[in-house]
Amino acid sequence: MSGSSNIVAMKKVVQQLRLEAGINRVKVSQAAADLQQFCLQHAQQDPLLTGMSSSNNPFRPQAVCSFL
Amino acid sequence: MAAEKAEMDALKKECDGLRAQIEAARKAVNDSSMSGAAGGVASVGRVQLKLRKTLKGHLAKIYAMHWSADSRQMVSASQDGKLLIWDTFTGNKLVAVPLKSAWVMSVAFAPSGNLVASGGLDNMCTVYNIKAASPKTLRELDAHTGYLSCCRFLSDSEILTASGDTTCCLWDLETGKQKIIFTNHIGDCMSLALSGDMNTFISGACDSLAKLWDLREGTCKQTFSGHTSDINAISFFPSGNAVITGSDDCSCKMYDLRSDQEVIGYQDTSLNAGVTSLALSNSGRLIFAGYDDFNCHIWDSLKGEKVGVLSGHDNRVSCTGVPEDGMGVCTGSWDSFLKLWN
Numbered sequence: 001m002s003g004s005s006n007i008v009a010m011k012k013v014v015q016q017l018r019l020e021a022g023i024n025r026v027k028v029s030q031a032a033a034d035l036q037q038f039c040l041q042h043a044q045q046d047p048l049l050t051g052m053s054s055s056n057n058p059f060r061p062q063a064v065c066s067f068l
Numbered sequence: 069m070a071a072e073k074a075e076m077d078a079l080k081k082e083c084d085g086l087r088a089q090i091e092a093a094r095k096a097v098n099d100s101s102m103s104g105a106a107g108g109v110a111s112v113g114r115v116q117l118k119l120r121k122t123l124k125g126h127l128a129k130i131y132a133m134h135w136s137a138d139s140r141q142m143v144s145a146s147q148d149g150k151l152l153i154w155d156t157f158t159g160n161k162l163v164a165v166p167l168k169s170a171w172v173m174s175v176a177f178a179p180s181g182n183l184v185a186s187g188g189l190d191n192m193c194t195v196y197n198i199k200a201a202s203p204k205t206l207r208e209l210d211a212h213t214g215y216l217s218c219c220r221f222l223s224d225s226e227i228l229t230a231s232g233d234t235t236c237c238l239w240d241l242e243t244g245k246q247k248i249i250f251t252n253h254i255g256d257c258m259s260l261a262l263s264g265d266m267n268t269f270i271s272g273a274c275d276s277l278a279k280l281w282d283l284r285e286g287t288c289k290q291t292f293s294g295h296t297s298d299i300n301a302i303s304f305f306p307s308g309n310a311v312i313t314g315s316d317d318c319s320c321k322m323y324d325l326r327s328d329q330e331v332i333g334y335q336d337t338s339l340n341a342g343v344t345s346l347a348l349s350n351s352g353r354l355i356f357a358g359y360d361d362f363n364c365h366i367w368d369s370l371k372g373e374k375v376g377v378l379s380g381h382d383n384r385v386s387c388t389g390v391p392e393d394g395m396g397v398c399t400g401s402w403d404s405f406l407k408l409w410n
Contacts (some may be wrong), residue, residue, distance in 0.1 A: 003072045007395070010079040016252065017086035020291055025093055026326035027101035032307070035324070035331075036109060036370055038307040039353045046351035047395050048410060049112065055402050058157050059408045060121035 071193040080387050094329045102322070102332040106370040115354060115366050117377035117397065121159050123406040125152055130400040131188070132387050139391035141320075142398060143184050144406055145175035151186055153198060156398070156408055165196050165203040178221040185227055187216030193229050203207060207244045212237065217258045224267055228283075228322075230257035235383040240281065250281050259302045260312075262358050272299030278313050280325060291358040292323040294330045301357070305369070314343030314357050314368070322369060334367045336374055345387045350394030358385030364399045378409050 029045055054060045128148035135142050141162065142154050149170030149250030153163040171189035178184065179242035183206065187193040193209040193216050221227050222238075226247070230236045234255055236250040255275030262269045268289070272278045276295040292311065292372050301314035305322070310331070314320045319335035322345055334355065341361035348355055348369070355367040356378070364385050366376035382401035390397050 003069070003076075007075055007079065009156070010076060010083070014079055014082050014086065016288060017083060017090070018286070019289070021086050021090050021093070023290065023328060025328045026134035026324075026328070027097045027099050027261045028324065028331055030219045031324040031327040032100055032105040032331060035102070035305065035307065035310055035322075036106060037350070037352050038305075038309075039370055040109070042207065042306070043353065045394070046349050046353060047393075048115075048349040048390070048397065049351060050116070052395070052410065057120070057410065058394075059410055061182065062085045067134055 075122040086267070088234045090287065090328075091264045094327070096194055097327055098329065102370065103372045103385075106372075109370055111371070111373075112353065112368050112375055117271075117366075117376065117378060117409040118395070119157070119378075119409055121157060121408040123154055123156075124404075125161055125182050126150065126404045126406075127248040128404060129383070129402040130386055130404060131173050132186075133205050133389055133398055133400040133402060133406060134177045134178045135159050135389050135391040137179045138181060139393040139395060141177070142389070142391075142406075143177050143386075145172040145186050146404065147171060148404075151175055151184060151196075153184070154389055154406070159267055160259050162164070165198065168194070174216055174218045176219045176221055176227070180224050182286075183221065183224055185219045185221065187219060187229070189215050189254075191233075192382065193219050193227065193239070193241065195227065202346060207241055209239050209244060209247050209381065214256065216265060218254065219320050220261065220262050220269075223349055224281075228260060228269060229261065230260040232256040234273065234275075236269070236281070238261055238286075248283075248286040250286060250288070252279060253277065253284065254289075255298070258298060258300050261266050261303050263304055264306075264308050267409050269352065270302050270304065272302035272313050272315075274372060276315070278302055278311060278323060282310070290325065292321075292326055292328075294323075295319070296322055297311060300342065301366055305350055306348060306350060306360040310352075312346060312348065312355060314346040316342040318342055318359075320346060320355060325368055327386070332369075332372045333368075334372055334374075347379055347388045347397065349390060356397050356399075358399060360384045362401070362403075364388055364397070378407070380407055381405065
């Protein structure tokens with residue numbers, strides 16, 4: 001029965017929880033506002049959101065060349 | 069015996085106290101809802117992306133894909149025992165890397181474009197030099213005692229791995245040895261993502277938890293709960309202040325790192341399939357989530373609404389990725405095809 005290894009393991013859990021408990025937390029209203037602001041500020045640099053012309057589209061179907 | 073039991077009981081009591089303290093601290097800052105705050109934001113409307121290319125070449129289920137930093141090349145991994153490197157502009161296959169073990173679960177492209185890495189049920193992460201005349205095995209990273217679920221390069225000399233043995237590991241590619249082992253999860257690690265500044269990374273595991281780690285100190289800094297099943301996919305929001313997860317519980321969640329809690333969930337009663345993979349558009353506004361229902365559903369990250377779907381695969385979507393330039397989305401599936409959409 002490894003009782004002492006259980007205690008060692010449990011002490012680690014306590015130490016980890018102490019670490020996580022000690023951080024500063026920002027209000028959700030502030031966090032949400034910042035996330036929103038980021039999305040809106042970067043919206044114009046988001047081609048999947050704004051769309052793109054076919055001449056700018058790297059995945060557009062290849063133009064067909066024909067010999068005349 | 070009795071002294072040990074008393075000490076154990078005291079420790080358990082301290083744990084419970086600390087957990088309650090964390091919950092109380094989270095509640096104390098929970099003064100708003102994300103979807104409520106997004107009431108004033110204009111809707112994105114219906115997002116209708118078109119299928120631009122279907123990449124055919126694999127002969128079995130595709131399990132993973134990863135874009136190169138050049139936003140043009142992409143590597144895919146299939147249980148047909150091959151990695152394929154594609155030029156997504158032309159649809160051509162550039163390199164085929166034969167694998168020693170066909171049971172691949174993850175693949176990664178190094179930022180330099182010189183190396184790719186893969187691994188799976190062989191419990192190893194194998195790194196290949198793809199710039200050589202024919203792909204050359206550079207390193208076999210062999211120390212995990214469980215399957216390799218995810219790998220990501222920091223550079224040509226460091227790689228991070230996540231494993232079914234519940235640990236994540238930072239490796240030195242020059243020596244082939246482990247530098248730091250990250251232990252804290254109590255379930256198989258399924259997915260990881262690196263922060264933009266490479267000081268931290270996040271992991272999702274079968275213990276239904278997401279964890280934020282300090283890459284250099286090796287410590288777990290924060291733990292996020294809420295999912296009720298395995299987390300299969302995880303990604304940073306582009307600002308670096310939030311984390312998105314996808315789970316077998318059929319939902320995705322966004323956790324804000326500074327508030328230390330879930331701020332919005334993405335679920336729909338009509339969606340009864342697990343989330344396998346996810347990727348964000350460059351502004352973070354759109355979440356592309358691959359599901360077991362053969363589709364990739366698109367979510368408005370701020371409002372929590374489903375705004376579109378990428379349909380076309382004939383089997384589970386197993387992997388999803390958006391390149392650095394944000395010009396498209398790639399989905400990979402058990403149907404053996406990769407599809408490019410924008």
